Amino acid sequence: MGQLLSHPLTEKTIIYNDYEHLSQQASRRRSSEHSSSANKHRAQKGAQFFNCVGSMQGYRLTQEDAHLVANCDSMMELNFYNPFTDREEMLSMSVFGVFDGHGGDECSKYVSSENDAYQGIRKWIRLSFETHEYGPVKGLESKSFKRRFRTIEGLVSQVLKDAFLLQDRELYCHYANSSCGSTGILAVIINEKKLYVANTGDSRCVLSTKGRGVKTLSYDHKPQHIGELVRINDDGGTVSLGRVGGVLALSRAFGDFQFKTSVSYTNSAHGPAAAQRYVAPAQESQVTVEPDVICHQISYDRDEFLVLACDGIWDLYSNRNLVQFIKYHLMLGQKLDDIVTKLLDHGINSADSNTGVGFDNMTIIIIALNKQGETLAHWYGKMKSRLEREKGLTI
Template structure:
């Protein structure tokens, strides 16, 4: 899959698990872009890693673009808020549709608008940018062991035991998991919240590709190693889809009992040289509001 700006590779692997609970979405254009932004100058790609079932991951993958473009903030060109609103309103919609469902999923979503890249993350899927050969983290994992997340959980009335929220859940933010949520509260006040962190950076001519993947990959490979691996694969074969498959194979355990048996999903967004030339010229529209890039 490709267009004038991006060459896309995507692949999923069940691994040694009995079921496949990941889902992903890729759209190389966005309908009804606001202002004078062309639909084809925007794109969205996302990975959703389900737990206790695949219903939420599949639903999020099917709806994420509509949730983003349907927000008021999107029409106002406030794309950071549009992503936050999309995650929160999407979680409410899923609760109305599946109020008794016990499963949930992570969400890591990349939105590209002209020369701007936004990453919204809930949970422990992750996105990494290769800039001039270096790995730049676009998101940080939401784990109960993180001091800030632990403090947020406890303030909301929960607790962390053995690295798990209320002794059960191994991540601290997610779609679904309504057993941990009081839906009458604001998302940020819930023990498990869907509220994403959103990071923004302006793209540069030195940007090569973005990797979006679930924790089945990141549990086995560091950001630096993953970027090095993909960079070498692309240089050797020029095939980002093959690079996705080989990255997962490198992470897969040799036996079901070994570490590295999880479901895996990888998306690689490789920027084309023609697109990077537009990036260098900053396109032709006024600059969008910027946020600090996530620290590596």
């Protein structure tokens, strides 16, 4: 194992987003007496949600994971019609995502499109928010809506589902005859207040809270789960050895169009040929891209950090164990990049050829839920003091 650990496949990629350059720019803007109003707004905003991304190919032949960080200077800003207030609003979104590809890296890289803010899933999130046709159950009876919701949280959750479905339709144009696919876990923080986690597949998101709390913000989509199994069987599929068609170990994903043959992605669904076969909604195919969405109201007094990771990480840790690992090293005064490095090192050291654990690609993002204007050094100090008190080391 010592020789394997020095192999290039086990080299780690660590991206530590401490946004130090943005903080310095904000300070310079604040000291300028002639800043424009836009610059003043950005200076007040400052850096937000410090984070660290870590990835490692491991002993797989290729690296099929991808990730997305759209935050601070790459934050999404878009117009949104809120039917509950009947007015246009400007939304600021920090978006973090992990995409675990299989059968190739084409789908995961396409969906993440990290270097292009107007491609991939961000393109469809923007379109879905800016052009939705949803309204409230009560009020605005004179207007015609495609669908009505009781809460704004329900409406936003449906908008995110629409974005996933639209992204999958675009993928069909490029990879209809390919066997590639990808899971997707997205954490979307809107106006620094509401967190929405959209998940399709078996990547996962958890939230660490004050007092040793761990909140699960996603649930794995596995073929043997009863709801997934019923959908697969209803669409003519089978599950054997815990896999769809004996092949795919998860039941929701981008791509994997060989399991979506009953869905029509072209206008031919409305022609004469449509009457010759059953056409299923995309939500009802054997493998669907439709995500589950969980909403959480952020409390900066209690909530500490988010963790997004692919199943290569969760094969090694339970939700609670991973959070405890991170908290333990924060209490020791270590930084996020050092902690992510230790996590990946422990993963590769745990590789077991009998179980296959530790041999998968590994990608993880740790996101600090720091208050507006709070520096990274202050967040580290706050976490260290809090954890020491929880352990009874200080009063």
